[in-house]
Amino acid sequence: MNVDNERYVVGVDFGTLSGRAVVVRVADGAEAGSAVHEYAHRVIEDRLPGTGARLGADWALQSPQDWREVLRNAVPQALAVSGVSASQVIGIGTDFTACTVLPATAQGLPLCELPELRGRPHAWPKLWKHHSAQPYADRINALAERRGESWLPRYGGRISSEWEFAKGLQVLEEDPEVYGRAERWIEAADWIVWELTGVESRNVCTAGYKGIHQDGAYPGDDFLAELNPAFAGFAGKLGRELSPLGGLAGRLTARAAGWTGLPEGLAVAVGNVDAHVTAVAADAVRSGQMVAIMGTSTCHVMPSDRLAEVPGMCGVVRDGIVPGLWGYEAGQSGVGDIFAWFVETSVPASYSREAGSRGITVHEYLTELAAAQKVGAHGLVALDWHNGNRSVLVDHDLSGMVVGQTLATRPEDTYRALIEATAFGARVIVEAFEAAGVPVEEFVVAGGLLRNRFLMQVYADVLRRPLSVIGSGQGPALGSAIHAAVAAGAYRDVTAAAAAMGKRTEAAYVPDAGRADAYDRLYAEYRDLHDHFADGALLHRLRAIRNEGAA
Ligand SMILES: Nc1ncnc2c1ncn2[C@@H]1O[C@H](COP(=O)(O)OP(=O)(O)O)[C@@H](O)[C@H]1O
Ligand SMILES: O=C(CO)[C@@H](O)[C@@H](O)COP(=O)(O)O
Incomplete structure (x- = not known):
């Protein structure tokens, strides 16, 4: 042409x-x-x-x-x-x-x-x-x-x-x-x-x-x-x-x-939300296709043909992702932001120097070191609540923690534990949907964190399911462009436009059975910790003390 x-x-x-x-x-x-x-x-x-x-x-x-x-x-x-x-x-x-x-x-x-x-x-x-x-x-x-x-x-x-x-x-x-x-x-x-x-x-x-x-x-x-x-x-x-x-x-x-x-x-x-347009960009607009847009935070969006009450979900809205289906949203308020916080506040100068001399970012350096470990070898489990909890607890006065640190704990151990904690947080969300009778048929990843292949593999292992990945580095902007094509009359509807213009690769990451089993044990510990601190009693008291101190 x-x-x-x-x-x-x-x-x-x-x-x-x-x-x-x-x-x-x-x-x-x-x-x-x-x-x-x-x-x-x-x-x-x-x-x-x-x-x-x-x-x-x-x-x-x-x-x-x-x-x-x-x-x-x-x-x-x-x-x-x-x-x-x-x-x-x-x-x-x-x-x-x-x-x-x-x-x-x-x-x-x-x-x-x-x-x-x-x-x-x-x-x-x-x-x-x-x-x-x-x-x-x-x-x-x-x-x-x-x-x-x-x-x-x-x-x-x-x-x-x-x-x-x-x-x-x-x-x-x-x-x-x-x-x-x-x-x-x-x-x-x-x-x-x-x-x-x-x-x-x-x-x-x-x-x-x-x-x-x-x-x-x-x-x-x-x-x-x-x-x-x-x-x-x-x-x-x-x-x-x-x-x-x-x-x-x-x-x-x-x-x-x-x-x-x-x-x-x-x-x-018509205006739209970054997470919701991304489902369209990944051509994941059918019932049961959950798209996780993983960046500073993660949003999970999923169209479904059934209406259910999922505890702790952000919401379910008719036509909320794509006209004709219920649109579910859940989310994690902090994901990449937690890694950024760690890199900015908790990494010794020697790590930054080493990363700099090799021309890689501190994230990449820590990832390389963390990836060399066996599951659980750091002896840690973390709670990913550094920016509160949007699902399933819906409480932004909760805060994060890392449990199990010793004098032998290295920055890469904590970095890995934080990555794993966000994957466990995602698993809590997927399980909440399935337990409420809303099946998650496919887990599709979009967003800036796709750049970290190790992190993606952790998610596949922790979730015990294949991950599909969006075929664009510009998910939201592409999704908005697709909506523009529909608004301009080039396609009959959003679903037809997504099929022609959206992109994804199915099963780009597949779980490893051995690692998945090992993560099951750590996930059980995460759930314990999660449920123990979920009522916010101690964490709210700490927040109040902090706020008084800052006033
Ligand atoms: N190699 C990496 N591994 C893990 N996280 C990373 C890496 N590089 C950057 N990040 C994190 O990715 C986040 C940025 O994601 P991105 O999708 O680009 O942003 P946004 O959510 O604003 O669209 C930052 O929070 C940063 O800490
Ligand atoms: O909450 C939503 C969508 O409902 C997001 O806009 C919000 O988490 C911000 O996402 P990003 O971290 O900028 O990708």
Whole structure:
């Protein structure tokens, strides 16, 4: 085919630290070019930009301007690298971390961009891993349980502090003026689409998982008023009309065309979540295909034809991954982040020097040393709760630990134990689904941690099942591009587009029976430790002492 006649779509993935754009051929999903733009403010955790106001413990904010800069930089760069001309592009799609949520005016202006509110922490977007809303989530959960709210089992019995209602209640009670000024409480996933199209839309995915929208409704005003009378009406700040995934949200405005270098009037897909679009990129949209997107954190998403209540799952939402099926989500709040923490805080200079002199990263060096060990030889078992627990305990005030250390314990031992702990955490999730009668037929891995082959093998051994792997290093961005192709009318629906444009290799890693047996023993210890600390009694006390010390 003549390349000039080919049609392309652009997918943009807004991650935790950066945004990536990829230019993708509509016919087969071939990636013609991509570019990354790092956020200037990265994650705002200590002080507000500009004013320097101090943030509290477990705060995590982002800057909307950083997101616009992705549109202005990564999109035109990806286009330039691809050699594709703007006139060949028929659509753009986006995905975001979630629940990353912001207060805005009725025109979509983020409150933190109003000069008089710039210095108010609650006027800024709260990143998914802003965990200081935990007390508010606790209150929502306790009241929902007491009242027997019908939506609670759809979230495995507890909603997360990461979500829209917990973060919204936090704003109301900690800064009522900002709350009052917020005419909209909007996921960044929808806000960016508003920036592109000039039209407000709300996607069914974030509304369902993060916004507690079930069976056509948000939690009622009587429930919200019981939390705080002023919280009644909160749902009025959210969108009532929801748009389906793969739908057309609107057309690219002249302003956004100027930023991106793409044609005005281009089809813009409905917003979506990084994890959920990745299932499409891996062409894993059939019932029982669980996709683990493994990066700083891990999200597990799985379409299924059956509805069940899985304890501790993040949620089950009709049409939440792909129209026509129930979409399940579970997750681990810390995975790569835990390895990064270890590398940054716990490795002697001699290791960094050795890695540096060999031209490899400290992660790679530690992995090489750890991989040479036999299963269990380090004598350790760890709990992967350094960033709390999103499934199955749903408690972000839990914390991590490594048990079994002696004076002989080496950094590679601990690094390996941390990798194994995250694999055990994944096994707890898979077992929870199967025990609830939702079969996991295939385990598909996507995300940055695919680069670590040893880690993948640990997961195959611990899970005692083959791992399929996505055929793209740009899973979310490719998934967004696929949604763009559907929004532009190139495919009948998301499933057809995924079949043509998505990629994965089945059984890329297979378990070794001997290692799997050895891991069963360690997993039993992990379960013991997990269940012992699950009620949070000791870990919550430690957190309270820490918070008092930090105040
Ligand atoms: N060789 C490695 N082995 C294990 N983890 C790694 C390795 N290299 C980087 N990481 C971790 O991978 C994470 C980044 O994953 P990535 O998917 O690129 O990011 P994101 O989740 O933001 O999309 C970081 O948390 C980092 O600690
Ligand atoms: O929670 C979700 C999706 O529901 C993710 O957006 C969140 O964990 C962030 O993922 P990343 O670590 O940026 O891949």
